Amino acid sequence: MKERVRIGYVGLGRRGKGIVRHFAKMSEVEIVYLCDKSEERLKNGQNTVIEHGGYAPRLTTDYSDIINDPTIDAVVIMIGWSGRPQMAMQAMRAGKYAAVEVGCADTLEECWDLIRTYEETGMPLMMLENCCYDHREMTLLNMVKKGIFGEVVHCTGGYHHNLNEIELFKDLDKEEIPHYRLKQYREKNRENYPTHELGPISKILSVNRGNRMVKLTSVASKAAGLKAYAAEHLGEDSPYATDTYKQGDIVDTIITCANGATIHLTLDTTLPRAYYSRNISVRGTKAMSSEERRVIFTEGMAEPVENNEAEMFEKYEHPLYEEYKHCRVKDAHGGMDWLVCRAFIDAVRREVNTPIDAYDTVTWMAIGPLSAQSIRTGASVDFPDFTNGKWENREAPTEGKYCLDKVCIDHETPIV
Numbered sequence: 001m002k003e004r005v006r007i008g009y010v011g012l013g014r015r016g017k018g019i020v021r022h023f024a025k026m027s028e029v030e031i032v033y034l035c036d037k038s039e040e041r042l043k044n045g046q047n048t049v050i051e052h053g054g055y056a057p058r059l060t061t062d063y064s065d066i067i068n069d070p071t072i073d074a075v076v077i078m079i080g081w082s083g084r085p086q087m088a089m090q091a092m093r094a095g096k097y098a099a100v101e102v103g104c105a106d107t108l109e110e111c112w113d114l115i116r117t118y119e120e121t122g123m124p125l126m127m128l129e130n131c132c133y134d135h136r137e138m139t140l141l142n143m144v145k146k147g148i149f150g151e152v153v154h155c156t157g158g159y160h161h162n163l164n165e166i167e168l169f170k171d172l173d174k175e176e177i178p179h180y181r182l183k184q185y186r187e188k189n190r191e192n193y194p195t196h197e198l199g200p201i202s203k204i205l206s207v208n209r210g211n212r213m214v215k216l217t218s219v220a221s222k223a224a225g226l227k228a229y230a231a232e233h234l235g236e237d238s239p240y241a242t243d244t245y246k247q248g249d250i251v252d253t254i255i256t257c258a259n260g261a262t263i264h265l266t267l268d269t270t271l272p273r274a275y276y277s278r279n280i281s282v283r284g285t286k287a288m289s290s291e292e293r294r295v296i297f298t299e300g301m302a303e304p305v306e307n308n309e310a311e312m313f314e315k316y317e318h319p320l321y322e323e324y325k326h327c328r329v330k331d332a333h334g335g336m337d338w339l340v341c342r343a344f345i346d347a348v349r350r351e352v353n354t355p356i357d358a359y360d361t362v363t364w365m366a367i368g369p370l371s372a373q374s375i376r377t378g379a380s381v382d383f384p385d386f387t388n389g390k391w392e393n394r395e396a397p398t399e400g401k402y403c404l405d406k407v408c409i410d411h412e413t414p415i416v
């Protein structure tokens with residue numbers, strides 16, 4: 001077990017500047033480098049690290065400074081969606097663990113390159129999919145593993161979050177480095193943000209461990225929301241209102257798994273809506289759950305069953321949350337951001353594979369290019385088997401507090 005983990009941290013934008021404080025608070029972690037293209041963000045990031053108990057990190061605009069430092073154990077990559085696979089591969093080739101934020105790959109080749117690099121180097125790659133560690137998702141995982149749902153047949157999930165004001169058109173003229181996301185909406189039409197729901201669903205359906213995704217079909221609506229928003233809020237003559245956006249407002253994706261279960265994903269980010277939802281639902285032969293109705297129903301319950309989630313969370317609490325409830329870590333996302341960062345660091349310290357591994361990471365990243373192809377051609381596409389047959393008989397998962405492939409009870413590993 002490593003006493004200390006030395007990390008290089010890349011990307012101090014909207015997401016990265018907040019998450020860095022979690023790593024700064026961890027007594028076993030030393031943030032040795034901060035890297036960004038912006039000197040101002042670097043300086044602010046350094047202040048954040050110091051404020052939260054870390055030593056002053058070295059600041060660099062050149063990622064290769066981290067790669068070329070043999071004392072660095074792990075790299076945390078928090079830049080926008082493009083360019084991350086290349087950074088992760090450089091890190092793995094230099095013998096470092098790599099963590100990447102959520103989001104899709106641009107191409108399938110990038111996914112295969114990541115897998116080849118992982119298999120050649122043996123260095124773990126983890127997508128920091130925080131929603132795998134959210135309370136609802138962990139409770140559902142626990143219930144599925146206990147058999148409460150019987151056989152799981154169908155899961156839904158979505159990213160239902162109107163991003164127009166809060167993300168896509170936010171601070172357009174203020175940010176010194178343009179945010180990457182609007183460009184993606186201009187240039188691509190695809191399921192671009194599936195992993196918040198697909199990550200937990202994949203673990204529920206044992207994808208890459210006894211099951212795998214075999215086929216995918218995506219359908220996109222027309223793209224009207226961004227232009228309408230820009231015309232209304234930025235003026236009809238604004239370049240954002242006269243621009244063309246390829247990204248359909250609503251994208252539905254159906255994935256079929258080898259065991260016959262299906263997954264329905266929805267991307268819904270550019271039309272007005274009243275509330276944020278990931279709308280996760282699990283349908284099994286013995287139970288159903290619905291995030292939108294806040295209901296978990298098991299066969300035999302007296303109906304009507306309404307709003308009983310809190311009660312069911314209590315009854316089927318995952319051991320990690322049982323313990324986390326008593327911790328005093330403050331996290332804007334209810335715990336999941338802290339837990340996913342902790343899960344990564346725990347694997348680096350123990351020098352074991354990460355609970356979201358390279359196969360999970362690329363499977364989720366591949367939804368971007370696969371959905372783009374399906375929308376473009378109007379046909380289903382075969383899902384590549386990144387495990388090359390290993391999914392049928394994988395090595396046992398690494399057990400531990402943060403394991404997502406089985407439910408482990410581990411009172412030894414500290415959460416804080």
Ligand SMILES: NC(=O)c1ccc[n+]([C@@H]2O[C@H](COP(=O)([O-])OP(=O)(O)OC[C@H]3O[C@@H](n4cnc5c(N)ncnc54)[C@H](O)[C@@H]3O)[C@@H](O)[C@H]2O)c1
Nearest residue numbers: 011012013014015016036037078079080101102103179180
């Ligand atoms: N898990 C979550 O809940 C969650 C929430 C929001 C965003 N995200 C993810 O976080 C990631 C970052 O999003 P964001 O909104 O912070 O983006 P952003 O554009 O605000 O920040 C990206 C930062 O990376 C820096 N950068 C880009 N390329 C670089 C390079 N080659 N070298 C050094 N620095 C570089 C930029 O200068 C910028 O500061 C995305 O993958 C996004 O999907 C996750």
